Amino acid sequence: MAAPPQIAVVGAGIFVKTQYIPRLAEISHLLCLKYIWSRTQESARGAVELAKQHFPGVECKWGDQGLNDIIQDASILGAAVVLAGQxxxxxxxxxxxxxxHVIQEKPAAASxxxxxxxxxxxxxxCSNPGQPIWAVAENYRFEPAFVESKKLIADIGDMMNVQIIIEGSMNSSNPYFSSSWRRNFEGGFILDMGVHFIAGLRMMVGCEVTSVSAITSHIDTTLPPPDIISSNxxxxxxxxxxxxxxVSSSSPKVIWRVVGMKGTVQVERGKQExxxxxxxxxxxxxxxxxxxFYPFCGVHEELKAFIHDILRATLKEGSGYEAEPRSSYVxxxxDVAVLEAMLESGNKGGALVHVKKL
Structure with a gap:
């Protein structure tokens, strides 16, 4: 048995504290969390204190020197990058x-x-076989609900229409509401949140979006523009x-619906028991x-897949290991390309825009 791979978490914000540390703790038998890095010593130490309950040996690193220490540490196989989108x-x-090896939080980039x-x-x-893996953490592709709904699409015959309705809850009670980087990000919350919903769409239908026509608007002035998008x-x-x-509704609803000749598949966010x-x-x-009903477990599953990939890639070094395709940077x-096309169309008053092929 190979020793569990040693990894670092680069970032110490809300999502690291509320998701990454608990989810990594669930698979602590598969890995060793060696470092948590942040720009400031105070932030890094705060996250390390939480993580020590599950990883007693974890150390904090901060600033340029701390990042360089992680890069220079040959024992570190992989890193989770959980920082501002910019x-x-x-x-x-x-x-x-x-x-x-890197698993980077979504969105893949700003444009x-x-x-x-x-x-x-x-x-x-990284031109040679066995290059480091660059994954994007898009937990929707790992949610069992989307894995199963993709299989069910085969039972509904020829696809007739698809509907995605997202009424979010990004208000002052949401911990991410005050996030400064999202407010200074091109596309704001539409891009940052929207990539999840596009990922769900692309996962279900099993093919690409080729063109869009969208209207955008800005109604809630507590949010950066645009805060509403309607796209064909x-x-x-x-x-x-x-x-x-x-982006923010008083009656949140999240639903995907694919209508076929022989039936319809619907995925709706909710709560049971x-x-x-x-x-x-x-x-x-x-x-x-x-x-x-499928409870949320996408973050757990994507991190488990990444740890599995980096371990297998290390064991097969030089032979070119095929990593989990759902996590690939491309x-x-x-997902970003679809949202970018919609936002561009909105800026052009609904003009038809072709989605850039990547």
């Missing part, structure tokens, strides 16, 4: 250049221009659909409905 790509590339530059840099530093879109299989997103998750329903042509990039 900073993630540069830090990820530094770690990749240092030979570390497709940044993505193309980043992919070019990645290819130039076309899939490469010829099917059309609608994507509607309201005190657990949050998704209700997946298959409506058949004879009027029957079968529903199954998958995360394609």
């Amino acid at each position: 900073a993630q790509v540069d830090i990820s590339l530094k770690l990749l250049k240092g030979g570390k 497709t221009t940044e993505i193309e530059t980043a992919l070019s840099s990645y290819k130039s530093i 879109f076309k899939l490469e299989n010829g099917c059309s659909g609608v994507f509607v997103m309201v 005190g657990r949050h998750g998704y209700l997946v329903s298959l409506y058949s042509a004879d009027g029957q409905c079968k529903s199954t 998958e995360g990039a394609r």
Whole structure:
């Protein structure tokens, strides 16, 4: 048995404290968390205090020297980069250049221009087989609800229409409401939150969005613009659909619905027996409905897959290990490309915009 891989968490914000540390603790038998890094010593120490309950030996690192220490530490196989959207790509590339495998939080980048530059840099530093893995943490692709709904799509015949309705709850009671980087991010909460919902769409339908036409607006002035988007879109299989997103609603609702000739598959966020998750329903042509509830576990599953990948990649060093495709940086990039096209169309008053191919 190989020793559990040693990893670092680069970032010490809300999501690290509320999700990464608890989810890594659930798979602590599979890994060793050696470092948590932040820009400031105070922030790093705060996260380390939480993590020590599960990883007694974890150390804090901070600032440029701390990041360099992690890059230079040959015992570190991988790193989770959980930072402001504007900073993630540069830090990820530094770690990749240092030979570390990286799982970076979504969104993949702020724009497709940044993505193309980043992919070019990645290819130039990692041209050989066995290159470091660059994954994007998109937990929706690992939620059992979307894995199962993708299988159910085969039962509904030819696809006729797709509807995604997102009424979010990004108000002052949400811990991310005051996040300064999201407010200074092109596309704001629409891009940061929206990549999840596009990931769910692309996962379910199993094909790409080719073109969009969208109207954007700004109604809630406590949020950065735009805070509402209504878009028509076309899939490469010829099917059309609608994507509607309201960043903050007094009556939150999150739903995906794919209508076929022989039935409909619907995924709706909800709660059962005190657990949050998704209700997946298959409506058949004879009027029957079968529903199954799947509790949230995507972050757990994507981190477990990353640890599995970096261990296998290390054991097969030089032979070129194929990592989990759902985590690939390009998958995360394609989510961004769809939202970017919608936002561009909104800026052009609803003009048809083709989604950039990546």
